Amino acid sequence: MAAxxxxxxxxxxxxxxxRMFMKARPxxxxxxxxxxxxxxxxxxxxxxxxxxxxxxxxxTLLKSFQAWGRFDGRHLRSWLIQILRNENRMRLRSKGRHxxxxxxxxxxxxxxxxxxxHWRHQANQLLVELDKLAPEFRIAIVLxxxxxxxxxxxxxxxxxxxxxxxxxxxxxxxxxxxxxxxVIND
Amino acid sequence: MIDWQSxxxxxxxxxxxxxxxxxxxxxxxxxxxxxxxxxxxxxxKEKGQGINARxxxxxxxxxxxxxxxxxxxxxxxxxxxxxxxxxxxxxxFAFFKLSADPINLMVDxxxxxxSVTSESDAAQWLALQTNIPVPKVSLEEDGGRLVKAVAGHSxxxxxxxxxxxxxxxxMSKEDRFDEFSDPDQIKGLPPxxxxxxxxxxxxxxxxxxxxxxxxxxxxxxxxxxxxYKPKRGPGSSFQGPARAKISL
Numbered sequence: 001m002a003a004x005x006x007x008x009x010x011x012x013x014x015x016x017x018x019r020m021f022m023k024a025r026p027x028x029x030x031x032x033x034x035x036x037x038x039x040x041x042x043x044x045x046x047x048x049x050x051x052x053x054x055x056x057x058x059x060t061l062l063k064s065f066q067a068w069g070r071f072d073g074r075h076l077r078s079w080l081i082q083i084l085r086n087e088n089r090m091r092l093r094s095k096g097r098h099x100x101x102x103x104x105x106x107x108x109x110x111x112x113x114x115x116x117x118h119w120r121h122q123a124n125q126l127l128v129e130l131d132k133l134a135p136e137f138r139i140a141i142v143l144x145x146x147x148x149x150x151x152x153x154x155x156x157x158x159x160x161x162x163x164x165x166x167x168x169x170x171x172x173x174x175x176x177x178x179x180x181x182x183v184i185n186d
Numbered sequence: 187m188i189d190w191q192s193x194x195x196x197x198x199x200x201x202x203x204x205x206x207x208x209x210x211x212x213x214x215x216x217x218x219x220x221x222x223x224x225x226x227x228x229x230x231k232e233k234g235q236g237i238n239a240r241x242x243x244x245x246x247x248x249x250x251x252x253x254x255x256x257x258x259x260x261x262x263x264x265x266x267x268x269x270x271x272x273x274x275x276x277x278x279f280a281f282f283k284l285s286a287d288p289i290n291l292m293v294d295x296x297x298x299x300x301s302v303t304s305e306s307d308a309a310q311w312l313a314l315q316t317n318i319p320v321p322k323v324s325l326e327e328d329g330g331r332l333v334k335a336v337a338g339h340s341x342x343x344x345x346x347x348x349x350x351x352x353x354x355x356x357m358s359k360e361d362r363f364d365e366f367s368d369p370d371q372i373k374g375l376p377p378x379x380x381x382x383x384x385x386x387x388x389x390x391x392x393x394x395x396x397x398x399x400x401x402x403x404x405x406x407x408x409x410x411x412x413x414y415k416p417k418r419g420p421g422s423s424f425q426g427p428a429r430a431k432i433s434l
Contacts, residue, residue, distance in 0.1 A: 040244060
């Protein structure tokens with residue numbers, strides 16, 4: 001038995017030498033469970049239906065389980081969202097579509113002010129217009145404003161610098177405000 | 187345009203913040219603007235988090251993945267075990283190389299052994315058991331006493347007791363002395379190979395002396411004299427004590 005244990009230990013170390021210096025990895029299921037609602041909500045803003053969002057989350061869970069041994073234990077939510085975004089890209093690619101990244105400044109010619117009344121009255125329209133934003137603006141807003149993740153966490157999840165997160169947020173919100181103002185004026 | 191984001195999230199520098207605070211206090215329009223920004227974020231958060239998350243369905247998927255995942259590591263365990271085995275084999279090989287005797291005789295399992303009292307009795311018994319023409323060997327002049335004869339299929343051995351220690355002189359027709367060791371050339375002696383013991387080739391047999399190194403060194407010349415006939419030539423006479431190192 002001792003020899004078998006030694007053999008297993010050596011096998012583990014051979015498979016991943018850094019494990020020698022790592023603490024025991026927390027249980028996958030229990031670690032992931034609290035993140036499920038967030039994952040679903042973020043997925044839902046990436047796809048057009050509840051079913052697609054559920055599928056995307058399930059695929060993300062499968063991939064994250066397979067990669068669990070390589071997870072360094074830091075920023076679990078950001079790590080999961082990275083996988084979610086990759087899975088969404090793969091899904092779009094398999095359908096022959098690509099995530100458009102139209103983030104030019106030309107669209108943001110908005111000088112209107114934030115008006116509290118707009119948001120109260122147009123709350124139902126918020127998500128509709130949010131979903132029309134370019135994915136990179138949309139996801140930045142979802143992670144920061146809806147899920148209240150820090151800029152650092154969002155930067156990791158989106159694999160961009162913190163400064164870019166801030167600028168995308170600012171421009172995304174301005175775009176959203178502009179679109180909603182247009183809806184109100186129509 | 188005012189960067190409300192920095193103001194709200196607290197990343198605006200203190201000077202700008204103080205200036206903006208003063209402006210907000212005196213400008214109703216800015217107050218409305220700030221409240222509008224906060225209201226926008228609140229409304230977005232409430233709407234965004236308010237969607238039905240279908241967590242039951244996803245949780246079920248999580249449980250399934252977690253439990254089916256038990257098979258995945260099991261499949262990977264085959265690879266891990268293979269890698270582990272390879273590593274273990276490498277370690278074992280390295281350990282063997284480090285701990286193995288670099289020189290040795292062709293020695294198989296022991297077949298028989300016998301307590302003996304005289305050299306001729308031992309030589310006779312060993313020749314009978316092994317078919318090896320072993321020479322009579324005596325260590326009387328070094329204070330050694332022959333106590334045992336041991337026989338294998340293709341080897342024979344004398345066991346001596348000397349200065350409270352036991353030394354074995356193993357004899358065989360075959361050896362592996364050249365594989366990992368260069369011999370010492372000592373005047374008047376055959377080439378001496380070093381391993382855990384001392385090895386040399388006699389006229390008909392190969393010899394391997396095992397025991398405490400100081401004892402082996404002290405009796406080496408006596409044993410060589412009885413098992414090895416030097417070729418006659420200039421400088422071939424036996425002179426002085428032999429002191430060969432034994433590397434353990």
